[in-house]
Amino acid sequence: xxxxxLATTLALSAPAFAQDAAEEIVWPLPEISDDFSALPxxxxxxxxxxxxxxxxxxxxxxxxxxxxxxxxxxxSFGNPDDPLASLKDASEDDEGRxxxxxxxxxxxxxxxxxxxSGGQTHYIWPYLAEIDPNxxxxxxxVDAYRLLDSEQIxxxxxxxxxxxxxxxxxxxxxxxxxxxxx
Numbered sequence: 706x707x708x709x710x711l712a713t714t715l716a717l718s719a720p721a722f723a724q725d726a727a728e729e730i731v732w733p734l735p736e737i738s739d740d741f742s743a744l745p746x747x748x749x750x751x752x753x754x755x756x757x758x759x760x761x762x763x764x765x766x767x768x769x770x771x772x773x774x775x776x777x778x779x780x781s782f783g784n785p786d787d788p789l790a791s792l793k794d795a796s797e798d799d800e801g802r803x804x805x806x807x808x809x810x811x812x813x814x815x816x817x818x819x820x821x822s823g824g825q826t827h828y829i830w831p832y833l834a835e836i837d838p839n840x841x842x843x844x845x846x847v848d849a850y851r852l853l854d855s856e857q858i859x860x861x862x863x864x865x866x867x868x869x870x871x872x873x874x875x876x877x878x879x880x881x882x883x884x885x886x887x
Contacts, residue, residue, distance in 0.1 A: 735817035735835040744816075747878025748828050752812060755872075755880065759808045764789055764801030770880065778873075779882045792883070808883065811872050814848055826876040834871040838862045 741749065751770070758766035768789055771777045777788045785791040789801070797803040814831035821827055829835055833849055838861040841849060849858050853869060861867060868886030875881055 735819045735829070735832070737815055737817050737832045737835075739815035744828065745826075745876050745878075748874050748876060751874050751878045751880055755808060756812055759805040762800075762802055762805065764793055764796075764805060767792075774879055776879075776881075778880045779884055781884065788883075795885070807870055808872065810852060811870060814851070827881070828874050828876070830872045834867040834869070836867070837865065838867060839865060 741752070744752065754770050755767070758770060771788055777784070780788040780791045781795070792804045793799075793801040795804060811830040814833070817829045817832035817835040818826050831848065831852065833841070833845065833852070836845065838849070838858065846858075849861075853861070857869065861869065870885040871882065872880075873882040
């Protein structure tokens with residue numbers, strides 16, 4: 706399962722990596738920030754548009770954001786044809802409002818960022834998605850408890866990887882993912 710989570714993280718955020726002589730993959734360490742003003746303008750604009758859409762309480766307000774992109778964000782394994790229908794199905798309520806609340810909660814967290822193998826930087830919320838859950842500092846544990854309960858955190862630690870929801874936006878402002886553990 707850990708290999709699947711790592712492969713998914715690689716596919717979603719496509720981080721740069723190096724291989725040593727033994728052909729082991731060396732994952733880059735992300736930079737972490739809570740300074741939203743330091744985000745590139747296209748990332749700030751996309752984040753703000755998503756926040757404003759989520760605050761309406763109507764998941765359909767995400768549709769124009771999705772349709773304005775060349776490719777829709779990955780919201781589930783297999784890239785479903787209708788990302789909003791998939792998010793609505795994943796929501797704990799019939800209207801997708803729980804997912805909208807989750808999106809807002811994720812964007813309230815600090816973010817992680819690093820370039821992919823092509824040199825484009827990806828911004829990931831929450832930053833916790835890029836940190837070993839077994840190595841969280843006390844401050845990071847508080848951030849984790851803002852999103853998860855103790856059973857969920859224990860499961861992450863058991864798996865050794867983040868499988869909960871995360872959002873990825875590229876430096877060009879492309880909303881590339883809003884997924885959980887696929």
